[in-house]
Amino acid sequence: MKIKTMIVEDEKPARAELKYLLKQEDDFELLFEAADGDKALEIIAENDLDLIILDIQLPGKTGMEIANHLQKQAEQPYIIFTTAFDEHAVEAFKLAAVDYLLKPFSELRLKKSLQKAKKRILNSTSYEKQMQNVINMIEAKDRKKQVKKIAVIDGDCFLMLNFQDIYFFSTKDKKVWAQCYKKSYLTQFQLKGLEEILPDNFYRIHKSYIINLQNIKAVIPWFKGKYQIRMENYSETEIPVSRSRVDDINKLLNLK
Known part of the structure; x- marks a missing residue:
């Protein structure tokens, strides 16, 4: 299972660095990038994502505004916040963020955050749920015929x-x-x-x-x-x- 991921970061060098580091992780698939909050919301509305690496200070909608918007959805991706400031940490964890990375962060620090995200995502789609999905698919195919x-x-x-x-x-x-x-x-x-x-x-x-x-x-x-x-x-x-x-x-x- 590949973890469908998007990076939302307005600074091009930081976005490129995140993209490079993410490509070193076999379990993660980078599907989209966005440089502002409005574009990020457009992509989120059209696609099913597992994880968003989300800067807080963004043009247009802020990272916090995006996270609050996602709270209203029945199925929402997990979030790793990135920021140069620490004053939003409490609010971020109230929004059930996987992690809160203070810039500049190391490759090791990002790797630990990704592993936390991977664990949560895999737990939410546990072995039992996957097996039930297989059973449901087989039953659904039978129903399609009838x-x-x-x-x-x-x-x-x-x-x-x-x-x-x-x-x-x-x-x-x-x-x-x-x-x-x-x-x-x-x-x-x-x-x-x-x-x-x-x-x-x-x-x-x-x-x-x-x-x-x-x-x-x-x-x-x-x-x-x-x-x-x-x-x-x-x-x-x-x-x-x-x-x-x-x-x-x-x-x-x-x-x-």
């Missing part, structure tokens, strides 16, 4: 929707909604659970969206090589494609 409908909430009853009638699933206020042609319905699932039971024509293109590939109307080039997907539902909803999913979309839709 079930072609999903239960959604419609007033005081459960409405059974055909998968083919669903254009996409989306999250709002920690709840997941199934969007049909004109109407959306509340489900009792999380997106991760849906990924296990949905047929192969559904694909998670963003942290907050799973779309039905058969109901795509258009693919719109967006900035920095990304896309917006326009669906065929009544309002022609446009959904962003996460940067990490662009290559998959190119292959799935034969775009390049």
Whole structure:
């Protein structure tokens, strides 16, 4: 298991040093870098991360503001704070930070912090949980062969929707909604659970969206090589494609 990591640091030399040191650790995979808080929040919103090495003094949103924002999420990455000042230490640990590194810190000090983070992350995905996930995946594959409908909430009853009638699933206020042609319905699932039971024509293109590939109307080039997907539902909803999913979309839709 590779620990999906992001560095948020506004000083380029410090960012380069962190990047170099992190690459010496086999268990960690550096997926993203950000030089300001606003960019960091954009990346966090679109991607599932395990660990953020987060400077406190940043342009835009500060590291503390980012950490407070993450507290509102059901699933949040672990944080190692870095700073040249020590006055935020108490607040950082109230936010359940893995560690608080005072600059300049040594390679050994960072290594110890990474090991603490690794231990916490592995404990949160223990052997028992991993085995249960395997069992769930096997059971889900069996269900895929049998079930072609999903239960959604419609007033005081459960409405059974055909998968083919669903254009996409989306999250709002920690709840997941199934969007049909004109109407959306509340489900009792999380997106991760849906990924296990949905047929192969559904694909998670963003942290907050799973779309039905058969109901795509258009693919719109967006900035920095990304896309917006326009669906065929009544309002022609446009959904962003996460940067990490662009290559998959190119292959799935034969775009390049």
